[in-house]
């Protein structure tokens with residue numbers, strides 16, 4: 086734990102906070118987006134917001150895999166579990182996301198569908214081996230961090246000729262979402278990104294180079310520890326103040342310019358780009374997600390079961406779309422904390438602890454009234 | 460759980476035998492299981508009465524009655540097993556009321572096919588825990604369910620204790636300004652179970668803290684500190700317990716993260732599994748709310764007891780109509796410590 090503790094040290098935090106206060110010019114506001122849900126979680130869990138000057142605002146980005154998956158994709162999984170009698174494996178958080186008609190995988194499970202919570206794709210593969218008589222489908226979600234393990238599982242299933250294992254692939258790409266944030270009309274006005282930690286260990290820092298070059302926005306890649314985030318904020322402030330826009334790497338202990346080539350090769354082997362993919366909040370984005378290559382079609386649940394996602398509108402009152410684009414805050418949603426809570430989520434952002442609404446509800450909402458009365 | 464029933468000839472084959480449906484059938488096989496396994500281990504004068512219920516002497520005071528069912532998986536874990544857990548859990552429920560635990564009852568639900576050797580180990584551990592606590596098991600029951608309808612063994616225990624005159628400890632008595640004192644490191648039990656289940660191994664093994672707390676509590680009561688409330692933060696962890704008290708008393712709380720003891724290996728396991736130690740179960744810890752001016756002497760009394768060596772003042776009760784539990788993080792920031800959402804860790808106790 087020593088290794089981790091040094092990144093949560095109160096004295097160091099005070100030093101960085103003091104530097105941030107000194108760097109933040111009093112005559113302007115700074116708006117930085119932390120792309121990753123992991124950073125959102127760290128910011129709330131360690132109370133980083135309270136250590137920043139009010140003129141430095143953190144905007145929560147779309148880097149939460151559970152949050153960005155649109156209802157239509159969850160409907161596919163629920164349909165598979167309820168109507169096609171498959172054994173559907175999913176990460177825990179995914180089970181609670183409301184889909185069409187307020188249904189969820191958890192409800193489907195209660196109604197008798199065989200839905201299993203797994204910790205990794207390897208668990209799903211294990212289930213397929215143990216239940217040769219059942220069709221086992223892994224509901225794969227996530228950015229570039231969770232993609233290589235899915236690729237490994239597909240290759241393993243192919244090597245073992247596991248005819249009863251398939252993947253419902255929803256893997257999405259970080260740079261595509263960052264492009265969308267910066268280029269969409271009515272998008273969030275931001276001054277720079279705190280760049281992903283784990284994703285960057287896989288893809289490297291090079292894929293972020295277009296953002297300073299084409300949009301003039303600095304990117305500072307940061308680890309998931311709270312001090313990493315604070316240090317990244319300081320580096321962003323300095324870039325903005327000096328009129329620089331570069332990719333900087335705060336997370337040098339894990340991230341290189343070109344990332345993990347082996348993991349990239351695995352992904353390249355198993356997956357190809359989808360022409361387009363629907364994201365919650367960001368809409369349909371070209372070249373923003375992956376699907377299995379035709380040579381692995383036998384393990385592609387969409388091919389095996391003839392699935393096609395249909396777009397479904399979010400709940401009327403839900404502001405998840407605007408929150409995921411960075412234009413609204415959780416507390417701007419009218420039903421935040423009343424009709425929508427982590428126990429009874431209405432939108433996807435209230436489900437995962439990396440979701441902006443859930444993080445704000447569980448860790449940060451004490452400040453709402455204090456801010457209002459201050 | 461009487462003792463005097465006719466013999467079935469051969470003694471129980473504890474080494475190789477297994478539970479079968481006849482062990483719950485009410486006939487000779489059941490009588491033999493009770494006699495040779497349970498009655499032998501728990502031996503005490505009340506159980507020896509051999510009737511449907513135990514006839515007990517008047518305890519001389521107000522009574523506290525508590526009950527707790529145990530379904531932990533795995534049945535054996537570092538630091539304990541379902542047997543001693545079933546004793547400690549109920550003894551602690553009685554003790555945190557401020558009562559002196561006197562007697563326990565135990566109901567066993569056994570699954571057909573369960574090895575008698577494992578059952579004997581569990582019963583021996585339970586008997587040992589009961590002896591050490593000085594709280595005998597005075598009545599019991601055994602049922603057997605068909606294979607795949609149970610999970611080895613479930614144990615439900617109930618406990619009776621007697622309250623010293625005048626004492627009242629209750630979750631609605633916390634007042635702004637009161638101090639919160641924790642008896643030691645958190646999350647040991649929850650992480651011991653989980654690292655067992657996930658086959659994690661760490662440099663230092665994680666051992667459950669399962670223990671009977673009535674000795675420590677007696678020392679705390681003797682200290683003369685003005686105690687408002689005692690709780691043992693089991694399922695849902697410290698966070699859940701504090702939210703319960705805050706809700707009951709209509710107050711807020713402010714914790715100091717840096718003051719809350721977490722063992723390094725436990726912290727590492729939490730980190731690895733992405734869990735917050737504040738929500739992980741404990742089976743041998745308690746949190747006390749007391750008048751702030753008495754916190755020092757309470758702490759001293761606790762630290763003199765082996766189960767309170769690492770006791771610490773972890774925060775204070777404060778006025779907050781929203782009943783929020785908040786925490787100053789090690790980093791210096793502020794966060795909420797909210798109610799747990801959903802059931803994250805099933806079958807931990």
Ligand code: SF4
Pocket residue numbers: 402403404405408415418419420421422425426430431432433434435442
């Ligand atoms: S509070 Fe709930 S409904 Fe509102 S934006 Fe957040 S997740 Fe959606």
